[in-house]
Amino acid sequence: xHHFFDSARREAxxxxxxxxxxxxxxxxxxxxxxxxxxxxxxxxxxxxxxxVVDEDHSGLSRQLVRMLDASPGIQVVDEFDSESSAQNALRxxxxxxxxxxxRDFERDIKRGVKTEVTLRHNAQFATHSxxxxxxxxxxxxxxxxxxxxxxxxxxxxxxxxxxxxxxxxQTQSIALFNGSGNYEKYxxxxxxxxxxxxxxxxxxxxxxxxxxRDKTLGQWLGHEGGRSVAVALLGKLxxxxxxxxxxxxxxxxxxxxxxxxxxxxxxAWICLALALLMAxxxxxGAAVAALTKSLRTALSVTGxxxxxxxxxxxxxxxLSAMPDSARLWATSMPFTHYIRLQTExxxxxxxxxxxAATPVAFLLATLGLLALAAWGLVQARNKPxxxxxx
Amino acid sequence: xxxxxxxxxxxxxxATLRDVVRDKGVLMLLFAAPLFYAFFYPxxxxxxxVTRVPxxxxxxxxSALSRTIQRLALANPRIEVKAVASDERAAQAAxxxxxxxxxxxxxxxxxxxxxxxxxxxVTIVSNGAYPIISKAVQYGLAEAVGAASAGIEIRQRxxxxxxxxxxxxxxxxxxxQAIALFNATxxxxxxxVPAVALLIMHQTLLMGVGMLVATWVEQRAVQASPMxxxxxxxxxxxxxxxxxxxxxxxxFWLYGYPRAGNxxxxxVFLVLYLSAIVTLGSLVGLWCRDRERVLQVILFSTLPLVxxxxxxxxxxxxxxxxxxxxxxxxxxxxVQAALRLNQMGAPLQSVMPYLGCLFVLTLLAGSLVLKFEGxxxxx
Numbered sequence: 101x102h103h104f105f106d107s108a109r110r111e112a113x114x115x116x117x118x119x120x121x122x123x124x125x126x127x128x129x130x131x132x133x134x135x136x137x138x139x140x141x142x143x144x145x146x147x148x149x150x151x152v153v154d155e156d157h158s159g160l161s162r163q164l165v166r167m168l169d170a171s172p173g174i175q176v177v178d179e180f181d182s183e184s185s186a187q188n189a190l191r192x193x194x195x196x197x198x199x200x201x202x203r204d205f206e207r208d209i210k211r212g213v214k215t216e217v218t219l220r221h222n223a224q225f226a227t228h229s230x231x232x233x234x235x236x237x238x239x240x241x242x243x244x245x246x247x248x249x250x251x252x253x254x255x256x257x258x259x260x261x262x263x264x265x266x267x268x269x270q271t272q273s274i275a276l277f278n279g280s281g282n283y284e285k286y287x288x289x290x291x292x293x294x295x296x297x298x299x300x301x302x303x304x305x306x307x308x309x310x311x312x313r314d315k316t317l318g319q320w321l322g323h324e325g326g327r328s329v330a331v332a333l334l335g336k337l338x339x340x341x342x343x344x345x346x347x348x349x350x351x352x353x354x355x356x357x358x359x360x361x362x363x364x365x366x367x368a369w370i371c372l373a374l375a376l377l378m379a380x381x382x383x384x385g386a387a388v389a390a391l392t393k394s395l396r397t398a399l400s401v402t403g404x405x406x407x408x409x410x411x412x413x414x415x416x417x418x419l420s421a422m423p424d425s426a427r428l429w430a431t432s433m434p435f436t437h438y439i440r441l442q443t444e445x446x447x448x449x450x451x452x453x454x455x456a457a458t459p460v461a462f463l464l465a466t467l468g469l470l471a472l473a474a475w476g477l478v479q480a481r482n483k484p485x486x487x488x489x490x
Numbered sequence: 491x492x493x494x495x496x497x498x499x500x501x502x503x504x505a506t507l508r509d510v511v512r513d514k515g516v517l518m519l520l521f522a523a524p525l526f527y528a529f530f531y532p533x534x535x536x537x538x539x540v541t542r543v544p545x546x547x548x549x550x551x552x553s554a555l556s557r558t559i560q561r562l563a564l565a566n567p568r569i570e571v572k573a574v575a576s577d578e579r580a581a582q583a584a585x586x587x588x589x590x591x592x593x594x595x596x597x598x599x600x601x602x603x604x605x606x607x608x609x610x611x612v613t614i615v616s617n618g619a620y621p622i623i624s625k626a627v628q629y630g631l632a633e634a635v636g637a638a639s640a641g642i643e644i645r646q647r648x649x650x651x652x653x654x655x656x657x658x659x660x661x662x663x664x665x666x667q668a669i670a671l672f673n674a675t676x677x678x679x680x681x682x683v684p685a686v687a688l689l690i691m692h693q694t695l696l697m698g699v700g701m702l703v704a705t706w707v708e709q710r711a712v713q714a715s716p717m718x719x720x721x722x723x724x725x726x727x728x729x730x731x732x733x734x735x736x737x738x739x740x741x742f743w744l745y746g747y748p749r750a751g752n753x754x755x756x757x758v759f760l761v762l763y764l765s766a767i768v769t770l771g772s773l774v775g776l777w778c779r780d781r782e783r784v785l786q787v788i789l790f791s792t793l794p795l796v797x798x799x800x801x802x803x804x805x806x807x808x809x810x811x812x813x814x815x816x817x818x819x820x821x822x823x824x825v826q827a828a829l830r831l832n833q834m835g836a837p838l839q840s841v842m843p844y845l846g847c848l849f850v851l852t853l854l855a856g857s858l859v860l861k862f863e864g865x866x867x868x869x
Contacts, residue, residue, distance in 0.1 A: 128787075138809055146807070217667070218669060286621070294793055298792075298793065411534070415620070418622055418623050421678075443619045
């Protein structure tokens, strides 16, 4: 047991002597988490700039423009008279979309002739354009339904009858598990663990890799056997594990329970999984550093494994839509499983046992990686000629 | 420029290229990493669009109408009907297990209500925890129901004596048509990769330059005259231009991503973008003074940069202070300008504000480098 505390004390001393190293496991992660919370604090994108080409200049077309502008997601910034100026505005992304109201819009509607509102949207900005499509579609639908129902009422149908015969089968859409479409819930909660995942593997690689680079491996590990080396490794990783887990669970608590978000699942279960993800990431960083015997290579591998982990976790682009080989990579990454568990508990409200496999697998993987790291460290310690690689 | 100046500039340029080639770590970051990531990222978004999302249909009506809706749902490419059942609870359980991502509920009153002219309500349930999947489920099932609904209404109008054409024309007085510009297939890869390419170029070049400058600090060889520094920066532009041209000229073409192509404009942009990165990278190197430290401090920044650059997350949704602060990072102006020039074919003058921003960042970072390089330990 004394190996554990000796190693932890040694690490604490090292952190005390290097403000950089201390920062990277304390206030830098904290600041990164605060930045993420701040970035998504306004929750839902509002007032995306949109242009209008009104070829009708009628009361009804102006009503449509007013309705568009009143929709919270849309801001009508300009009306364009010519097609070329409209195209310029689209091309230079002064507006993300252009609504075209055709000539004779009002007259056609009064005569019962079909007319068409066109939305040209910039699909290169897919997030913006899908929000705008939804909002403009809704506004046009509201206008059309209003016209249709009032026309039918004039013909003597009751408003209820008019509504029914306008659309015999009505659809009710329910997006379960994220009813409000609240991006804050969705993104903040997912990005915080993703960024801590990167920082934790970096910290693991740094803690072990630095001993190799600075040729202090012998000083750290002495001449002890494999088991003592493993215990010393645990002692070394204990401090960053505690600080990163503390920051992560604190942040998750703050953005959920702390803000009165009623969680359908178990927050404690998420915190446990996050603590294990931090342990797994630290152990992975340590193992890569011990096996490659190079701090620089270990950090490059950390970047490769953890920086894209969020993008390929299935949160943004679905796992089921990836090619098989890419999906195999994605499902080999621990973050993919962590975020599935977090989604199940934070949004879907599944029973804890439905998410039980992930923490168990994390624990086993952590132990395996620690054993691997200890083995690599014993090899490296016995060969001082390999120390000091840059 | 005097002869002496041009000689010191050349000295800085040649010595830097020599150091790049001799340093395996820097070489990996400047050449191997951009090459590797160019194939790594697009790999995941192979099919581009989300199709055949597994769903279920809960048919409690067992009528000709409910079977019509089922058939229309089966034919819809966005979704794949995995099961038809009558028990909603079974569908909810399958959704929790992740076997289906949504379902359509056709209640037992459907046919009867439609026949009596009463409102008939069907329900589409999707997994809102995954927005892209949820959208495919909602659209796919709503299209199936909408087609069935329109069919009924047109038949009702024909029964009242309207001609088929008249009936379908007056059904909806205002049609809505959405046209996708610039990324016409609305593919996910062609949305994300052209922007992420700029981030990859930024991060790899920033780390490579920072690492070499930090190594010079370690070796007490960093101090030099302004002309030598300019030579160094010009040398760092070389690997940046190689990977930039590789992405703009070849990778985008290889994967069929939109390339409206303002080629001359893209080159001007590339030089300014890379200049901002190499000066900033030098500053990071001076600040870190330790070659591995550069990787340690830059790695995790990738994730926030993605959300600050204004493509995957609308910048309009950022807090006001961040909307200004984000311009201090080259990727913000870089992504905005590159998408306009490369993907939308905008003229150079429409991206002038972004190019100006990159120019100011270059001057700012460059002068800070010249100011602080004297503070590093002397040889």
